[in-house]
Amino acid sequence: MNTPKPAHAGMTQFAVDGGELLVGGVPLARLAARVGRTPFYAYDRAQLTARVREVRAHLPAAVGLHFSVKANPMPALVQHMAGLVDGLDVASAGELKTALDTGVDPVRISFAGPGKTEAELRQAIAAGVTLNVESPGEIDRAARIGDALGIAPRVVVRVNPDFELKGSGMRMGGGAKPFGIDAEQVPACLRQLDGLGIALQGFHIFSGSQSLKADAIADSHTRSVELALQLAADARGPVAGVYLGAGFGIPYFPGEQRLDLAPIGANLEQCVARLAAAMPGTRLSLESGRYLVGEAGVYVARVTDRKVSRGQVFLVTDGGLHHHLAASGNFGQVIRKNYPAAIGNRMAAEGERETVSVVGPLCTPLDVLAERMELARADVGDLVVVFQSGAYGLSASPTAFLGHPAPLEVLV
Known part of the structure; x- marks a missing residue:
């Protein structure tokens, strides 16, 4: 068992085993299967x-x-x-x-x-x-x-x-x-x-x-x-x-x-x-x-599509601004910075990495979870994790926006 690459302080709270993030001691893919669907918040x-x-x-x-x-x-x-x-x-x-x-x-x-x-x-x-x-x-x-x-x-x-x-x-x-x-x-x-x-x-x-x-x-x-x-x-x-x-x-x-x-x-x-x-x-x-x-929680969304637009890679997920307003930049009201994020089921130090933007399913250019961020190469089905998500996450977000289902929450 090891810890994630210390690219950001917020990621070091969580351990990694076999290249997979552990939340509450449970491998992320197994936790996602237990929850039954994505997106979800998990608190350790x-x-x-x-x-x-x-x-x-x-x-x-x-x-x-x-x-x-x-x-x-x-x-x-x-x-x-x-x-x-x-x-x-x-x-x-x-x-x-x-x-x-x-x-x-x-x-x-x-x-x-x-x-x-x-x-x-x-x-x-x-x-x-x-x-x-x-x-x-x-x-x-x-x-x-x-x-x-x-x-x-x-x-x-x-x-x-x-x-x-x-x-x-x-x-x-x-x-x-x-x-x-x-x-x-x-x-x-x-x-x-x-x-x-x-x-x-x-x-x-x-x-x-x-x-x-x-x-x-x-x-x-x-x-x-x-x-x-x-x-x-x-x-x-x-x-x-x-x-x-x-x-x-x-x-x-x-x-x-x-x-x-x-x-x-x-x-x-x-x-x-x-x-x-x-x-x-x-x-x-x-x-x-x-x-x-705040540091005990993660937000997890699944990649539903991978696309390239004029040379920029986009990972489209089933979650976004409507679930995690703060990570998206509060409807553009602040200068947007990336929260720490990772591909939670591809956390091994070795392996291909690329610069991508992680976006949600909403019809607005503000629906961004990570912008031009270096992450492990991901494809459809992989799990994007946003760290520092234990405070002012779901309850501080516009879950009714565009009528998508609300995410689940679990305490692990």
Whole structure:
């Protein structure tokens, strides 16, 4: 058994045996036969477990670790993750049902996101999960629904800080945002909660995600803890928790380096000590999604045709943009780069290789999974694998586009 040619960091998570990719220890062709059809997503449970273990090894023991379900809401995967982490974060009634179905104590589930409907607020309060409130209006609605149900809502105030995570792929804080309550408005919201008789459970501060810069992440964590301490001065009672978006990113493209967790963990030790000195009994927790599951998943599509157009080889597959929007370039909204990919049943180091473009069956030139990429020579029936596909894959893609069947998902 060996590992793939290390052309990209995202491929080295998976082993190869006999020239064939292994997912969950199962050869890819055998796995495809078990699934019954292509395309499909496959998630490696051993890798999920190992990634959580790796993160915990770098975090102070006092820091909690929560999984953001929006990264991958596949029920079997969420069930597996629920047994590994300290809490689940959801962003819709559908995700809430998935989280509750795991049997996790509702207190360990938090519900974030702007624009929660009346029905979602009612379900969350009735279930006893923690609401991350994102506006004064949402606070009023939660209080009214709680009164009607005779249940005191569990409330964490989501804060929009006045800073962002530098170098992040997605900026969630700083400036005008639909997410959270501006830090300068939080004192008024704490008085609002007091007036409504709702006890504050803590603060949730999320400044950005998908960062590969440890120093920027550490700085964001430090500033977030300091902000929480400032805001706690206006809280009437003790603050049970401070919840931070981890911001951890994974490498998708050539040249990107893996995130070094060691300096982040060392900085968190200082954050924990700062909290313990100023607010004894307050627990610090990190919420992560992509980093925990992103590298443990692959997307698999079968080559249905091989054609040459004016000297360029095209491998046409039964999957594409409608199943894996991010790998295709998000409808052309970003400068497209290739995710790591391979011909999963032809992974031997030796053998013929060629430069090809891998495309899907959709009637749009945007339906591209790999563009002018060097891969093993493939023909009809071979299996194309797109790595780094465990997060924001199927659930973040336009599966209804052009009416093709949705892919399957398996946890191996």
